[in-house]
Each structure stands twice: as C-alpha cells, then as structure tokens.
Amino acid sequence: MPTTGSITRRKFLTRAIAATATPYVLSIPAWGKRPPSERITMGIIGVGNMGGGHVDTLMSHDEVQIVAICDVDREKRESYAHDVSEHYAANAEWADYAGIDTYNEYEHVLERDDIDAVLIAVPDHWHAAIAIAACRAGKDVYCEKPLSLTIHEAWEMVRAARRYDRVFQTGSQQRSSSEFHKACSLVRSGRIGRITKVTVNIGEPSWPKVLPKEPIPDGFDWDRWLGPTPWYPYNFERRNGDYGAGWRFIRDTSGGMMTDWGAHHFDIAQWGLGMDGSGPVEIIPPVASGDDPLTYMYADGTPVVRASDANGVLFTGTDGRIEVNRGHFRTWPEEIGQEPLGPGDVRLYESPGHHQDFINCVRTRRRPIADVEIGASTVTVCHLGNIAWWLRRPIRWDPQKREILNDAEAGRWVDRPRRAAYRLHA
Amino acid sequence: MTRLHIAALILVAASASTAFAQSDPLPDFDLIVAQHVARLSTEDPADRQRAQLGFEGICLSAARPGGEAERRGLCEAMLLHLGPETPHEARYWLIRMLERIGHDESVDALAKLFADPDERVRELARRALEANPSPAAAEHLRNYQSITSATPLRVALINSLGSHRDATSVAQLADTAAANEPQVARAAIAALGEIADPAAQSALMTLLADSPYRESVAAALLRVADKRLTEGNKDEAAKIAKQVLQASTSELSRVGALNALAASNGIAALPLLEATLDDVAAEFRNRAAALRFIAELPGSQPTTALTRRLPELPPELQVVAIHSLAERRDTAARGPVIAALEASDDERVRLAGLWSLRHLGDDQAVGTLSAIAADSDGEEQRVARESLARLEHTNLDDALITGMRELAPQQRVECIRALETRRCFAATPALLKIARDGPEDVRVAALEALSSLGGDATISELLQMLMQKLPREIRSAAEESLSRLCGTSEQPSVAMQTLLATWEPAGDVSRISLIRVIGRLGDDAGLPLIRTGLNAGDQAVSDAAVRALADWPTSTVLDELSVLARDAESQTHKILALRGMIRLIESATDRDAQAKIALYREALSLTDRPEEIRLALAGLGRLREEAAIRLIENYLDDEAVGNEAGAAFLQAVRAFAVIDTPAARSAFDTTAPHLGEQLQPTIDETRAFFTALQGNITQWEYAGPYTVEGEKWSKVYDMTFAPDKPTEHPTAGWRPLKPTNLDEPWSFDLTSIDTGSDRCIYARTSIWSVDERPAKLLIGSDDAVRVLLNGEAVYESKGIRGHSPLGDEVPITLTAGRNYLLLKVVQASGGWAFSCGVRDEDGAIIDGLIFEPPQ
Structure with a gap:
C-alpha cells in the first residue's frame, strides 16, 4: 500500500472519516439527570456471572434505581444488595435512597407496584417463565440472551410483551456495538453486492450430562434453581455459570454455545441479511463431527454456515467480504469499509449502548434495538440448528408459521414439558 | 469426554x-x-x-x-x-x-x-x-388428575392437559376451574386458555362472570382471542376482547384486552382506545399502551386522533406520542409535532420533537432544524444536527443546498455540516462557490466539507484559491482541506506533482501555503520542495520550511534537523529543529538503541534550555537501556530539570527491569532515596513494581504458533507438537517473548504474535529455587492453558475464557535448583494472552527465586 510519510494512506483516510462522520451512537435523545421521582426503578433477577455485571452497569446510570435483588443463592443476593446499598449510600445524589430488598422468589419482585422494570439474568431454562410473568405484571424487561430454552417459549415471550405493551430488550448487545452496526449497515446497503454466503463461527450444542450427587450448599435453593427443568440431584457443575463449563453446556438448562454465542453471531447474520422476524427454510446438520459445517438455507438461496473459518461473522458477497467480531472489523477490498454511509444507504437502528437504549425506550415506549421479536427470531435460528444437530438429519422450517415441516418427531423439539407445577403462563 | x-x-x-x-x-x-x-x-x-x-x-x-x-x-x-x-x-x-x-x-x-x-x-x-x-395420553392424564388430591401433582397434571391441547379435556378442566384451591383453579383456567377451542372459550366466558380468579380468566381468554385471530375469526376475537374489557378489574388486563381489540377490530377499536388515552385517572402505562395501540392502527384517523390530543397530553405522554407519530411516518403529524416542540419548555418533549423530524420533516424542516442547531447547545444542538443530517424526505439534499446558499450564516454552516455527513457529493460545486466568495465563517465550513466531499477534481481548484490573496483563516482552512484531499487522493503521485508544479509560478505567500500543505501531508516525495524553501531568499518562506521539517512525521529528516539544530543562523530555527530532532529520535525505526542514545546525547549537547532537555529526558525514559539511565542521571541534580529527570529515571529503570531486573533494581535502590519528595508516589509505585517482578515471570521463550488445517482449538489443545516431544523440543525454534505491556510485563498479549484462531503457542522458562519447597503457581490465560512443571502436568484449563491476570492458583512443589516450566496456551478466537507468577503457600513473594529461560 502506498504511504504518505509515517501514516499509511488508509490510516489517513480513516482519520479523516473519524473526524467527520456522525458517531454511531446516541441516535435517541438522552434524558440527562432526572429527579428521583422520574428514575426508572428496577429489580434484578439473577446476580450470577452476567447479572452481577448488569448491576455494576446499571448503578452507573443515574436514571435507574435498583430497588430489589432476587437470586436463589442467598450469599450472592445479599452480597450484591450490600454493594448496591453501599454505592447509593456513598453518592450524595441518592440521599433519598431507601435501601434495597432481597428475594429468593422472583414473584415477590413482580408483585411490587413500585418497580418499573426487571433485568432477568438467570440461566436459560428460567428466562421464559419469568419474562412472561413480568410482562403480565406490567414490568418492562431486559432479558439476557439467548432469549429462551425452546422455540415455543421465545414466541410466547413475544406474545406477552406485545399483549401488555411492554418494552423488552434482549441482551444481544452486539447490536449496540459500532463495528457490528457498521458491518450490517454496509451489507444491507449492498456494499459487497449480493450476499452469497454468511459464515458464523460459534461453538457446539449442549448435551445431556451425568454428574454425581453432591451436598447442596447452605443458602442455595436448588429446587428453585431447577424450576421447570427436570429434577437432578445437586452437583455444582449443573449450576456453574462459568464459560467453558456448567449449565451452559447441559441440554436441560441451555442450548450450549449454539444458543449462547449463536444469540450473538447468528443475530448479526440475521441483522445483516434483513431477516429479523423471519429465518431459514432448511437446516442441514454437520455430516460427521462438529467441525463439519452446519448450514442454514434461506428462502432466497443464501446459505448461513456455522464453520470455523471466520473471525466472528463473515459476510461474503459478489463484490467483496466483510468480517466482524468484537473489536474486529475487516473488509475485502479495504475501501468498502472506508467510505461512510451516504443518504442512499440503509440506516439501521442506532443504539446509544444496550442499557441506555433500554432506558430510553422505557420512556419513549419505542421498541428497543434487540426487541423481543428480534431475540425470538435469532434464538429460533439457534434452536433449529441444535434440533437438526441432535437429530442428525436435515429439517425444513416454515418461518412464517413457525413449524417444522414433514417431520412430526422433530416437531416435538419445538418445546419441552416443564417440571412439576411450573408452567409458562401464570 | x-x-x-x-x-x-x-x-x-x-x-x-x-x-x-x-x-x-x-x-x-x-x-x-x-x-x-x-x-x-x-x-x-x-x-x-x-x-x-x-x-x-x-x-x-x-x-x-x-x-x-x-x-x-x-x-x-x-x-x-x-x-x-x-x-x-x-x-x-x-x-x-x-x-x-x-x-x-x-x-x-x-x-x-x-x-x-x-x-x-x-x-x-x-x-x-x-x-x-396420542389422545389416549390425555385420557390417562385426566383420569389420574381426577383421583389425585396432592395439590402440586394436580397442578402438574392440569398443566400437562393444557400443553396437550386435547379438546376432550375441556369439561374436566372447566369443573376443576371452579375448585376451591386457588393453585388448582388457576392452573385449570390457564389450561383452558391453552386448549382455546370453542368449548374452552365458552367455559372461560362463563367463568369470567363469577370466578374469583377473574384476572386469570381474562388472561386465558386473551390467549383464546389470539387463537381466533390466527384462525382468521376476527369478529370472535373482538367479541372476546370486549367481554374481557367490560369484566376486567385490573388495569393490565384492560391493556391486554385493548391490544386484542386493536388487533381484531382494527380502526373500529379507536373510540375505546381513545377513551383509555383520555382517562386522566388511568396509570401512565395504560394510557401509553392505548396510545401505542392507536399508533399501530392503519389509516389517517390514528394520526388525527393523536395530533389532536398532543397539546393537552402531559409531557411524558407527549414524548410517547411524538415517537409513535414519528414511527408512523405520516407527514400529517409534522405541523402538530413542530408546534408541540415550539410550545414546550420541557426538555424531553423538545428532544423528542427534534428527533422525530428526521422521519417527519420535509424541506421546511431544514430551516427549523438548522436554526435550532445554530442557536442551541448541548443535547438540543446534538439532536437537531443529527436530525438535519438524517432527514428522510425526498429531495432533502436540494433543500439543504438551497439552505446552504440562502439562510442566515450560522444556519448555512449547519446545512454544510449536514451535507457533509450525508455524503452529498452533488453539493461540491456549490461548496466551492461558497468557499470562494461566501461570508468568512461559511467559507471555512465549506472548505472543511470539501476536504471529504471534494475528490481529486477539487485539488486544482483549491490550489488556485491558494494562489490568491486570502484572509488568514480562509487560507488556513484551504490548506487543511487541500492536504486532506491530497492525502486521500486516488492518485497520490499525481496530486503531489500538481502541488510541486505550482511552486514556480507561485508568489511567496502561496509558496508558504504549499510548504504547509506538504508539511501536513508528510510525504517524502515533497521533501525536495521543502528543501528548496529552506534556501529561499524570503525569510517567511524559509521559516515555513523549517517548521514543516521540524514537524515532519518520519525520521527521514533526522540528519537535516541535526544540522539545522547546530548550524542554523536563526536561534528560533535552531530550537525548532532541535525539538523536531528530539521528537523523531524515538520513532526512528532505522536507528538502534545505541544510535538513539548518541542522538539524544548530541541533542542535549546543543542546548541548555530546560524545555528541550525535558523533551529529551522523556524520550530517554522510554528506552530500555542502561546507558539511557546513566545519561538521565547527569540531570538529577539540575535545579531546572531535576524533577523531570527523576521521573524519567524511574520510567527508565522500570523499562530496563524487563531486560535486566537485578541491574535495574540496583540502579533504583542507589538513586531513589535521593530523588525529590514530589516523586515519592512514583517511587512507591516503582518499588511495588519491582516487588511484583520478583514474584511474576517476565522472561520466557516461545515456540509456535502451531495450527492444523481444519482443526478447532479443542483439538489443537489435545494434539502434540514439537515442544511436547523430548527429541524435538530443543530445536522447536524457541525465541524470546517480548513484553507487550510495560506496566505489567508478566502479562503477555499473544495477539502481537498471531491474530488467527484455533492455534497454540508454547512458552518455557525455568524457576531456580534455593531449596525444595511448597509454593503456589499463579496462572491466567485466554483461552485454554496446560502447565507442565518439570515434565509433569500440574494444571489444565480447557475452556474458552478471558484473561484474568494471575487469576488461578495451583499448588506446586519447587525442587532445589532449576525447575522447568512449560506452558501450552491455546487460542480459540478473539483475545489471546497469559500471565504467570510464583508465591509461597500464603501468597507472599518468595525471596531468591530466579526466572530465566533454559539455556
């Protein structure tokens, strides 16, 4: 590449663009500092690996007041409640802060009339029941991804959010990141021509797991943790929320990395293809091992392939390629990524940050960037891949009717029975 | 497995x-x-x-x-x-x-x-x-439910009947819905809602009148309404919704009923929705929901209904209404929204109005938005500018170009800004005209916009401008714009030739501009012209040339600056050249560390001015050389620069510690007690850094990366490569691992070696211990890691994770003498890093350990 002095021509251009382009954030009016009466009061349901991070983030938003924390682990909920109390107590602007309540059962959070919204960061098998109950209780919802454990659950969540006019943000926060927004905007604007393939690099499905019985720790409500999923004797691994192990890899509690990371990267594939609200029509599982590609065929003939030869998501078009991941954005040829979007280009929803977008939408009642229907569409893609993989046969899908076609036994995987007295609808 | x-x-x-x-x-x-x-x-x-x-x-x-x-x-x-x-x-x-x-x-x-x-x-x-x-499955579930008394089991069986959606269960569920136990009754009601056939609907309708669980019945009936809608029976769905609306006592059930009514009845639902919106006694969320449902109805009536009410709504509902109207894209809302914006002194309403105009605004909005953008500040200005740049209406570029020509000067500037953001290349001729003869502020804005919209064709136009007499600000903006256009040119050599060809016919003022443009570009192809300028008779021209050279971005001119710093006639030129020289020494990739130290020594010999000495000391502090420390030490007692020398000294010993910890520590221990008091916090930090260095490993050799075509990281983790094999290990191509983070030199970012995925590297070092002792190995990795101590696997983490430096603790036993440590660090994708340290069982630093790669 030719250079101009110490800076390459490309860098020069990038710098020039950075100096002139509209920022990719803050498209919706921010609300500034609000008096306590106008703060959004929130309950946090689940303060494990993800929920704890959300608590930290939300404490930094002075438009939000955390008033309740719920977790089946007594030590965790008390610890986070202590941290939140300390934080507010140390801040003069929160002189009116009246403390925080802790709960083992989420129903007590939903019963409170003084709570506007809830953040749900429990394991996947609990998402749907809590979110649907929250909608019915009139709470706005920020729910961690993947949206659900089954396809049926996801669309019941959509139905509940619409029915009660709730703002519902799915935690697929890559949509609020500039690199993904830019990549999808360029793809949708035709910068790489007609899309011939999308490659998505994520892990594998979950599988059944046999684990020995261990004693239940004091202060941990194991029966409640299991909730709607089949009963098993306690083993730490079943409730371990770390990446690389734990419930995310066990089929009764999660769809594995196919849903956990699929909820991010398939989400970007769907966004780039303009397939929110729709999905593939055929899913072809890996031939032999997990290293073989899993292929989704869309109605227009575009394949979306789960394979390892991409850094994140790779859009391949007739005129070039765009690859995007967290902190990574690359195009072939390079020029594709350098020219800012113009008035004729597709302008995708711009989020000022995933939490801020949710907060803004709670006030404006707009649908947020990762609205529940988007989360449902994406997680449906993830689940379909898992179903085909587990069954080891191709399946056909009607994205409008949301039915698996010509395979009644595969259709039984669209939902799962729930344990004991648990059900989706109160 | x-x-x-x-x-x-x-x-x-x-x-x-x-x-x-x-x-x-x-x-x-x-x-x-x-x-x-x-x-x-x-x-x-x-x-x-x-x-x-x-x-x-x-x-x-x-x-x-x-x-x-x-x-x-x-x-x-x-x-x-x-x-x-x-x-x-x-x-x-x-x-x-x-x-x-x-x-x-x-x-x-x-x-x-x-x-x-x-x-x-x-x-x-x-x-x-x-x-x-099988229907027989439902029959068994019913039979068992009928003879079961335990509440949880009954509820579970009823839930199963609901999920089974078998019509033959309706009668039993209808009876059960009247049960005394609330949990059982509610479960039966929910199950009827799941089945949702006409019989279930009828049973729920009956229950709606007198069930003590009316809200559960209402929720179940709304599910039935959904089913009717899916079947295409809108009338029946509307009938259900109305019944729920009439019977319901809960505000949220009413919201649900209104939603069902809007979905089934369409515009006919408008009066009921309006009534809820107008109900000032209702909760905000219910009025907001009614408003949203109205906005989702088709036709022009909803727009009229909402805009008519807009002035009377409380601010928080005005915000919702404005956003909902914007989503409808019905331009009939434009006037009322602008009126609400202008009438309100509530920031939330004004921001919503400004935001919505991007969807609703036409060419008239150009005047409104540009005026607000020009006259306001903070959030209002930001949103107004953004909306101006995002106006969706057709032919808005033409309206903005007209605005750029005809509005008040500050509005014209806002229009230019918007055109630039919109990448409106069609505006270039008009921008050029304004750049030539507009009011001064507008000319500057036009020139700035031309830097990104102009293209190669504009280069000669701007050069022509620079040949003329111009106000200083205009000239400066034109120079900046021209340099940007040349820097982004599709044909950089042609652009440079165009600049060079203009030299001869140009007057002195224009020549100065040319030198500045080339100086900003920093393209070595322009250096001959700068050198010509150096020797020009005109003082101002040669002054511009010296400044361009002093600001040159590459070390190509280092020797020229050295000569100027020593021999220039003008003292100002000497200082400028010396500063340029000192600045470039650090980035001179063509000089080794010793050559750089020699250049710093020369630079320091040419001045006794504290300003330049401080610059040189700062550069020396970043070199990882003992000689740099020695040079800095000469200035520690200097009254004018002693503090800066002390800071540079501390920085230098930290940098050098990564190369030779004992020597750096010795220099620190000798000198630190004599440094000024104000440096005490930095001295303490440096002492802590040395302590951490004692326990954390910075000296490694690495081999790899290793990857196998088509294999994922987890397979790579399990595979063996040369470093795993005793016979191949010594010749695996070991190289020193360079530190990537001087603040934490024990933490290595391996993406500096390779950015690919599904691969691994091996890192090796040795730990020399005086005696056999139990210890803890601290290890952090992104992603998987396997640790072998003296050939034995002592730790494995086979998973994808982020790097938590020194995050894991592994009990080990160090033998007396040399202990060989081998790490396999596996990359899945994204970040790739590791860190390692050793502590005693209580977490304290162990005195006397020596870390060094095996010879």
Missing part, C-alpha cells in the same frame, strides 16, 4: 440405526435395549453418559420420517424395561426417550408408572405423557 467424542458417538449410533432401516425383518430391539439397560445403569458417570448419548442416537434415528416400524418396535422394547426390576437410572433414561419418541404404544405402560413408588419416575412419566401426541 469431549463434545467431538459425543458427536462421533451419536454418529455411530445413528449409522447403526440407519442400517436397521435397510434390513428386513427389523433388528432385535429387545436385545439392543436389554444391552443398553445395563450400560445405562453403570455407576461411572462418564460411561453412563456415553450410554445415554448412544441410546438416544438410536432412538432419534428410529423416529425419523418413514421409520415408523422401527420407532414402534424400539418403543415396545423399551416398555418391557420400565418396571422396578430395571435399575432406576436406566428407567429414567428410557422414560425420557419415550418422552421424545413414544406414541400410542407407550401410553398404557407410562400411565401405570403413576403408581410407582419412585417420585422421579412418576414425574418423568407425566412429562412423557404430556409430550405424547
């Missing part, structure tokens, strides 16, 4: 089952199941898991389309093993398989399990019957 193993196992199982399908008669499923029952009962978790997966593969394959005979045969074989004679773990798994693939043939046997003493068996049997599509 890895997931790959699992996948392979299932493949084998599936292949076996496929083979059954091709044989006739069917395989001996009784034998197959009997064999698996034993394996499914094994105590070893890994073996049992393998058995479960293998058997599941057989089941799922048998249940494929066209495999009905196999499916039934396999199920019938499983049914023989459901009794208590089968070990309980095997029973559980067989029932779960029947949940997946059982039909009519399985129902009776599963129902018998309701009498089993094992509660888990009973629960799994209920699940299996719930998932079983």
